[in-house]
Amino acid sequence: MNKAYEKLTKCYKSVKKKIDFKPKIALVLGSGLGDYAKEIKVEAALDYKDIEGFPVSTVPGHKGRFIFGYVKEVPVVAMQGRVHYYEGYHMEDVVLPIRLMKKMGAEVLFLTNAAGGINEKFHAGDLMLIKDQISSFVPSPLIGPNMDKLGTRFPDMSDIYDKELRSLIKKTAKKLDIPLQKGVYIQLTGPAYESPAEVRMCRLLGADAVGMSTACEAVAANHMGMKICGISCISNLACGMTDQPLSHEEVQEAADKAAPMFKKLVTECIGAMGKSLE
16 A cells, blocks of 8 residues: 555544544644634644644644634634645645545635735735646645546646635635635745745746645645645735835734634635535
8 A cells, every 4th residue: 555545544544543533624733823723613623743643733823723613503623733845844745634635535725824925016914816826846645656536647737726715715705805815826945934036936937825824735735536625815915015024923913913814714715615516
């Protein structure tokens, strides 16, 4: 058996021994957005460290656990803190949580993150609907022997972020009177923030926001046939666009300010998605 698939199976069995819950939607909570868990009617929680062989998040502000419960009666599993490539994990471990949530039963992956704004029309605190992505700067999670039980060797990437889900999010934001930017997200490795020249490069490539996660998770989820949507909280303007140095504290502060708007939007979107999955 493929070693990565064997590890995934072991993690799944470890979870099933502790939690009997089948989610419809998997939600990944980015930096500063972990408090959304308070909006969930919690049925159970499971720390990553209690799952055999599971990678553990080491980033400040990332609690490192799965939350199982309901949002507007829709069964969800939420990652309160994700695993990043820059923490030193192999890419197959970085996306292992996404694959695990699919095995749990999740059909939709709702990705969120805190990102630096590259588009000059963006402002700190904006929410951006991800319409496409660039992940060429990080290793593909599909490198190595293909896990045939998960998906095909050469998956199509022409519609990573599902059109219907994007339309649903746009309509929901409009109904709630929440301003919503749209754009392309680019993932770089981190953990250093981008240089001004790298920001200019990303803009030339067509990116609107930059971060250190998400794109690799979307590739793994797309490989497995999950429907994917994503929202970035623009936590700051990227390096070189202002005179202010960047810090993780700034990222968390901006996410905290945007949190009420973010929570409202995500909650309503999950409720609408739940109806579409019935």
